Amino acid sequence: MDAADRDAIAEAVRRAEMQTAGEIVVVIERAASSYRNVPVVMALALALFVPWPLLSFTMMSAQRIFMTQLFCAVSLLGALLWYGRGGRFVPGFVKRRRAHEAALREFTARGLTRTKGRTGVLLYIVLQERYAEILADTGIDGLVDQDTWRGIIEPLLAAAREDRLTEGLIRAIDGVGAVLAQHVPPVPGDVDELSNKVILL
Incomplete structure (x- = not known):
């Protein structure tokens, strides 16, 4: 304008x-x-599902599963913050x-x-x-x-x-x-x- x-x-x-x-x-x-809280909640919620297949189908230690879950949460958060700009997921x-x-x-x-x-x-x-x-x-x-x-x-x-x-x-x-x-x-x-x-x- x-x-x-x-x-x-x-x-x-x-x-x-x-x-x-x-x-x-x-x-x-x-x-x-800015709706920044929405990608954060989505990333954390999705990361909650990461341990279950690892516990069921692998012999990974609890520490490695936790680190994998943390890595997935951070990766998802970065991707969702970038892709979800402007409230795309809201x-x-x-x-x-x-x-x-x-x-x-x-x-x-x-x-x-x-x-x-x-x-x-x-x-x-x-x-x-x-x-x-x-x-x-x-x-x-x-x-x-x-x-x-x-x-x-x-x-x-x-x-x-x-x-x-x-x-x-x-x-x-x-x-x-x-x-x-x-x-x-x-x-x-x-x-x-x-x-x-x-x-x-």
């Missing part, structure tokens, strides 16, 4: 916020987690949970809980997990059903899969702005409380 893309997204946020008293923050993260539900937890952290960290009227909305995208979510603060969350947010997220994910992330984000921001305009229209004296710039992590 180059400077022109970032400027276009910031302009879309500014334009959307002109229609509403709400605040929109866009966060794009490379990965919600189940989808684990990735979605980690991404959701990361979105919740960003929601708090970006000051969305401190806006006037509690009408902040986070548009969170994490690239590695191919995940996107809209989180709204208490002033707007109860007014909008999840199907409305899903209707904005699904085209965004489709655009990202087609390498049109910026275009998809601008459309998603326009959609969030239209929802906010319907439920929290502009009020006199409203100020822009949060930055419009896309946050890249």
